[in-house]
Amino acid sequence: SSLHSFLADLPKCEHHLHLEGCLSADLLFKLAAKNNIALPSPEENPAYASPTTLAKRYEHFDNLEDFLQCYYRAMRVLTNESDFEMLAWEYFTTAAADGVKHAEVFFDPQSHTDRGIGFEVVVRGFNAARERAEKELGITSCLIMCFLRHLPVSSAAGTMQTAVAGGYFDEKDGQQRAIAGLGLDSSEVGFRPELFEEMYREGEKRGLRRTAHGGEEGDPSYISGALDTLHVERIDHGIRLTEDADLLRRVVKEEILLTVCPLSNLCLQAVKEISQVPIRKFLDAGVKFSINSDDPAYFRGYILNNYCAVQEAFDLSMEEWRTIAENSIQGSWIGEERKFELR
Ligand code: ADE
Ligand code: ZN
Numbered sequence: 001s002s003l004h005s006f007l008a009d010l011p012k013c014e015h016h017l018h019l020e021g022c023l024s025a026d027l028l029f030k031l032a033a034k035n036n037i038a039l040p041s042p043e044e045n046p047a048y049a050s051p052t053t054l055a056k057r058y059e060h061f062d063n064l065e066d067f068l069q070c071y072y073r074a075m076r077v078l079t080n081e082s083d084f085e086m087l088a089w090e091y092f093t094t095a096a097a098d099g100v101k102h103a104e105v106f107f108d109p110q111s112h113t114d115r116g117i118g119f120e121v122v123v124r125g126f127n128a129a130r131e132r133a134e135k136e137l138g139i140t141s142c143l144i145m146c147f148l149r150h151l152p153v154s155s156a157a158g159t160m161q162t163a164v165a166g167g168y169f170d171e172k173d174g175q176q177r178a179i180a181g182l183g184l185d186s187s188e189v190g191f192r193p194e195l196f197e198e199m200y201r202e203g204e205k206r207g208l209r210r211t212a213h214g215g216e217e218g219d220p221s222y223i224s225g226a227l228d229t230l231h232v233e234r235i236d237h238g239i240r241l242t243e244d245a246d247l248l249r250r251v252v253k254e255e256i257l258l259t260v261c262p263l264s265n266l267c268l269q270a271v272k273e274i275s276q277v278p279i280r281k282f283l284d285a286g287v288k289f290s291i292n293s294d295d296p297a298y299f300r301g302y303i304l305n306n307y308c309a310v311q312e313a314f315d316l317s318m319e320e321w322r323t324i325a326e327n328s329i330q331g332s333w334i335g336e337e338r339k340f341e342l343r
Pocket of ligand 1 (some may be wrong): 185213216
């Protein structure tokens with residue numbers, strides 16, 4: 001559409017991006033070969049015959065669970081610090097081309113430490129790419145550590161302890177924390193936010209930023225639970241907020257930012273078409289949101305594709321896009337000086 005170049009040039013902030021969700025079929029095969037990791041045999045899983053068949057497998061997911069199985073299986077090729085760095089670097093270069101200026105990115109430490117990969121290996125690799133992205137691409141960023149809600153709470157508590165003991169949350173002489181915030185992801189329904197209260201309490205005490213996935217597949221009580229118990233400042237997805245008018249008013253009043261991911265919602269069958277993502281409802285009600293890519297290697301596009309899909313479905317005005325851009329800057333976990341630069 002006519003706004004395409006306007007949208008491409010718009011300075012963007014991304015708030016909902018899983019670094020592990022940037023593992024394309026091509027990179028997976030490349031890392032499997034480099035690290036001598038045997039992929040499933042054709043009998044076990046015919047999708048792993050080639051990068052092409054695997055990419056084809058990613059063209060349809062029944063729901064969140066179906067996707068998550070592919071996502072966790074794929075990660076087994078990530079072994080060395082340089083693998084994590086390469087994965088994150090691929091994200092930052094693609095994001096730069098899409099006009100991303102600031103990115104707050106998720107990672108899932110338990111999905112690696114459970115395979116025997118050191119926590120420090122993962123964080124060092126990701127943070128090496130972040131430093132390079134700031135120097136070479138001008139993209140500022142921060143790292144958000146997510147707890148996997150389908151695993152026992154004791155596993156999340158252990159991950160919190162590892163991060164605390166390793167000093168990853170510490171603010172050293174004006175330098176950025178290695179890990180800036182906490183998130184909560186993976187299977188939502190049946191794994192309530194309240195389970196993770198203790199870790200979030202500890203994070204809040206340490207001055208960490210806080211967000212959680214909620215209202216993606218789960219009902220609005222997963223959103224209110226995260227607000228009440230985890231004291232989150234944002235809700236990731238949050239599209240089912242429309243089902244609770246009182247809660248919606250609260251989200252507006254408290255200026256909670258929703259990190260909406262339209263192509264993800266489409267690919268995971270949360271909506272039948274992009275026009276069912278409640279963009280218009282949120283704009284009209286004054287709900288603040290940003291538009292994000294979630295797991296771009298799996299969901300047919302990075303952030304600009306998400307912006308364009310929204311534009312095609314809703315035909316928003318320049319004014320509305322400026323509001324979305326402003327809210328995504330305002331809702332970023334950065335100082336006023338950087339916010340000013342992004343405007
Ligand atoms: N992990 C990666 N992507 C996710 C999503 N969209 N929802 C929950 N967990 C995830
Ligand atoms: Zn997500």
